[in-house]
Amino acid sequence: MEVRRRSAKVVTFGCQMNERDSETIMGILSSLGFEESSRVEDADIVIFVTCCVRENAENRAFGNLGEMKRLKEGNPNLVVGMCGCMAQRSDLREIVRARMPWVNLVFGTHNIHRLPELLERVFAGERVVEVWDEPDEVVEGLPAVRAYGHKAFVNITYGCDNFCTYCIVPYVRGRERSRRMEDVVAEVCDLAGSGCVEVTLLGQNVNSYGRGLPPLPSGSSPDFADLLHEVNLVDGIRRIRFTTSHPRDFSDKMIEAVASSEKVCEHFHLPLQAGSDRVLEMMHRGYTAERYLALLDRIREAVPGASITTDIMVGFPGETEEDFQATMDVVRQARFDAAFTFIYSPRPGTVAARMPDQIEDEVKHDRVYRLIDLVNSIASEVNDELCGSIVEVMVEGPSERDPSVLSGRTRTNKMIHWTSEKAHNPGDIVMLRVSQTRTWTLYGEEIEGRSGYRGALTCDGHEAAGEEMQGRTASSSGFATDGRCDCNDV
Numbered sequence: 001m002e003v004r005r006r007s008a009k010v011v012t013f014g015c016q017m018n019e020r021d022s023e024t025i026m027g028i029l030s031s032l033g034f035e036e037s038s039r040v041e042d043a044d045i046v047i048f049v050t051c052c053v054r055e056n057a058e059n060r061a062f063g064n065l066g067e068m069k070r071l072k073e074g075n076p077n078l079v080v081g082m083c084g085c086m087a088q089r090s091d092l093r094e095i096v097r098a099r100m101p102w103v104n105l106v107f108g109t110h111n112i113h114r115l116p117e118l119l120e121r122v123f124a125g126e127r128v129v130e131v132w133d134e135p136d137e138v139v140e141g142l143p144a145v146r147a148y149g150h151k152a153f154v155n156i157t158y159g160c161d162n163f164c165t166y167c168i169v170p171y172v173r174g175r176e177r178s179r180r181m182e183d184v185v186a187e188v189c190d191l192a193g194s195g196c197v198e199v200t201l202l203g204q205n206v207n208s209y210g211r212g213l214p215p216l217p218s219g220s221s222p223d224f225a226d227l228l229h230e231v232n233l234v235d236g237i238r239r240i241r242f243t244t245s246h247p248r249d250f251s252d253k254m255i256e257a258v259a260s261s262e263k264v265c266e267h268f269h270l271p272l273q274a275g276s277d278r279v280l281e282m283m284h285r286g287y288t289a290e291r292y293l294a295l296l297d298r299i300r301e302a303v304p305g306a307s308i309t310t311d312i313m314v315g316f317p318g319e320t321e322e323d324f325q326a327t328m329d330v331v332r333q334a335r336f337d338a339a340f341t342f343i344y345s346p347r348p349g350t351v352a353a354r355m356p357d358q359i360e361d362e363v364k365h366d367r368v369y370r371l372i373d374l375v376n377s378i379a380s381e382v383n384d385e386l387c388g389s390i391v392e393v394m395v396e397g398p399s400e401r402d403p404s405v406l407s408g409r410t411r412t413n414k415m416i417h418w419t420s421e422k423a424h425n426p427g428d429i430v431m432l433r434v435s436q437t438r439t440w441t442l443y444g445e446e447i448e449g450r451s452g453y454r455g456a457l458t459c460d461g462h463e464a465a466g467e468e469m470q471g472r473t474a475s476s477s478g479f480a481t482d483g484r485c486d487c488n489d490v
């Protein structure tokens with residue numbers, strides 16, 4: 001049938017998995033002849049990729065879907081689609097089916113590849129709802145319209161088998177599946193071939209990568225450390241990031257792989273969730289506060305200058321003030337570079353939603369404000385210590401607030417702003433000296449240092465003297481391991 005609709009907008013809520021799914025959805029739409037529209041108002045197809053990890057994410061998606069009613073009144077041919085994690089939930093699908101007749105396509109997280117056929121049925125006048133409860137095998141080779149040229153997300157695992165008691169992800173993203181190592185590496189090579197310099201390896205729990213994959217010639221299944229080593233070999237890629245790590249599964253072998261792979265950035269996102277062992281146990285997290293802190297020590301020893309960020313939740317059922325104080329204590333000891341803080345939100349169908357002693361909203365809010373204050377004051381102190389240091393920065397582009405200012409990211413994933421006389425493009429690597437710090441951002445000045453992997457920490461003076469060093473041997477070469485030059489000449 002002739003497809004006359006020509007422009008499409010994919011609106012994404014939620015995590016990086018969803019962002020990556022949106023790229024695939026736009027890739028499929030593009031292969032069907034649709035152009036990407038920058039505005040919902042101009043599009044012939046609008047697809048919402050939804051998130052249900054907390055109730056407020058759901059409310060936002062419903063609000064947006066609701067607004068589409070008005071657009072549909074002005075343009076009856078508009079196709080409105082809903083997919084992603086909310087679509088996996090039968091109760092939410094039912095709300096859409098019964099109360100939002102203007103939504104004419106619903107599909108799930110496991111059948112994105114079926115979009116061409118589903119759309120054909122929609123264009124033939126059918127209202128289509130197709131959601132698979134279980135995933136099929138991993139589908140490879142789907143097209144993607146990437147959000148950026150210089151950096152990209154690369155899935156390494158899908159789904160999650162952990163069943164943390166508060167979390168809906170295992171129910172909506174299915175059981176854990178790993179992509180074959182050769183498929184991951186091939187995707188990274190393709191990206192590098194098209195000019196991408198930074199990849200972020202994505203999984204709900206990257207550390208369990210490889211479970212269930214066929215064994216390597218050595219006889220063992222590949223694991224995350226093996227994958228890091230392989231991706232590190234891809235020419236053209238300059239930075240490798242990964243998220244999310246599970247503190248329970250971060251082995252010494254994996255820490256060593258990060259330490260020895262020069263392109264792998266020294267940033268670890270390690271969700272703590274809570275600092276009380278009683279609460280961690282009720283959450284089914286599989287570690288204690290002590291083990292978590294010991295992991296941070298091992299990481300900081302093996303990867304000097306590493307930044308560590310986290311997710312923390314307050315108000316889990318039964319959390320007492322004493323439990324909350326245990327979380328505050330771990331935060332004080334861990335000295336996180338940054339933390340995402342969440343108020344526990346009961347998710348239908350999860351074990352924790354059925355637990356007694358759900359905490360009142362007022363108590364949850366009070367705790368989260370106290371936690372945010374502590375996290376911010378520590379983040380600000382940690383950043384203060386970076387003042388004067390020399391950092392390797394990847395250019396992201398003009399700052400959103402002020403186009404005359406450039407924004408970039410350090411290897412430790414900190415946002416930094418500076419002005420430059422030079423014309424820089426996204427993906428360029430420059431060396432900056434940190435001149436000012438704020439809680440969440442750094443400000444810097446460009447210097448003539450040579451860049452290199454693992455922050456070849458070259459200051460002006462040493463550069464002139466022809467010296468260059470790599471972070472691994474930093475302290476023995478006159479450079480502090482956080483990138484500050486010990487020589488005091490610069």
Ligand code: 5AD
Nearest residue numbers: 166167271311312342343344345347
């Ligand atoms: N309520 C609040 N926060 C949650 N998260 C996951 N499930 C919930 C929930 N039910 C948080 C966790 C996780 C992050 C992505 O979202 O901290 O690490």
Ligand code: SF4
Nearest residue numbers: 160162163164167169
């Ligand atoms: Fe959810 Fe736990 Fe899986 Fe993370 S590891 S997605 S918090 S169940």
